[in-house]
Amino acid sequence: MPPTPYVKRPGWFTNNVLNRTVAWFSRRGISLAGSNVLAVKGRKSGEWRRTPVNPLTHEGGTYLVAARGHVQWTHNMRAAGGGEMFHGRRGRRFTAAEVPDEEKPEILRAYLRKWKWEVGAFFEGVGPDSSDEELRAAAVRHPVFRLTYVD
Template identity: 35%
Template sequence: MSDMGTLPGWLKPANRVVKLLHRLGVPLGTIHLITIPGRATGEPRSTPVSPLTVNGRRYVIAGLANSNWAENARAAGHGRLSKGRGHEVIDLIEVTDPATRRQVMTAFPTEVPHGVQFFIRIGLVSSGDPAAFAAASDKVAVFEIRRGERSDG
């Protein structure tokens, strides 16, 4: 995986707005909040994500392979996925198989069409064409979401 650099400055304020709307119960399409323990502090860190299902398995994509939430997911291997007032404890398994990553990225524009603009704005792809997303599969982190084995206490 190559590192693309840093995320744009507008992303943190935008994520704050999405998290606030999420807490208020405003429906935001496929957007969920993923909460993962920080790798240094252990404190919960939340970020908006849009899970997608490919071949009966659920996945989530980090637009930058070295983003904080991706690094935290690698370190913790678990977290919580929330939508509205509902949540589930999850395990996060990084997908290293290039073919599976390409499949997931190819499906993204169809499964999460409102998320295409995000990938265009961060410079990962130039269009919503599935082939463009497939070509970028080595620049992102893909995690499979599985029902967690841990208690939520």
């Protein structure tokens, strides 16, 4: 049996206060440190699911990094192959391709350079100054998707 994928579940405060606050601001066009709201169809229900995320622009691409690991939105993204990114009321449709682990170190480094203050605890000691080897070892725990906007 394969090992259980890494998941760092959010606590009550994050789910019920922090995420809702960030999403509320984002829906009104106020981004907190670059946050947006990701909408992706549920893989089982087919219903749209929304969660605040920090999209990363890096070397001409846009990426979503799952700081908390293999969480629900990552499973839904794999099944749906894309979704919508919202900043305010404006949504942008996109397709998503998962980035292979061996290509993640520079993306993770850029992500941690920008948001370590917010997500560093989920990376278990890995930071923007970590070696490629350390980042590659952490890559398996953190799915990364490259977004391609379609409209």
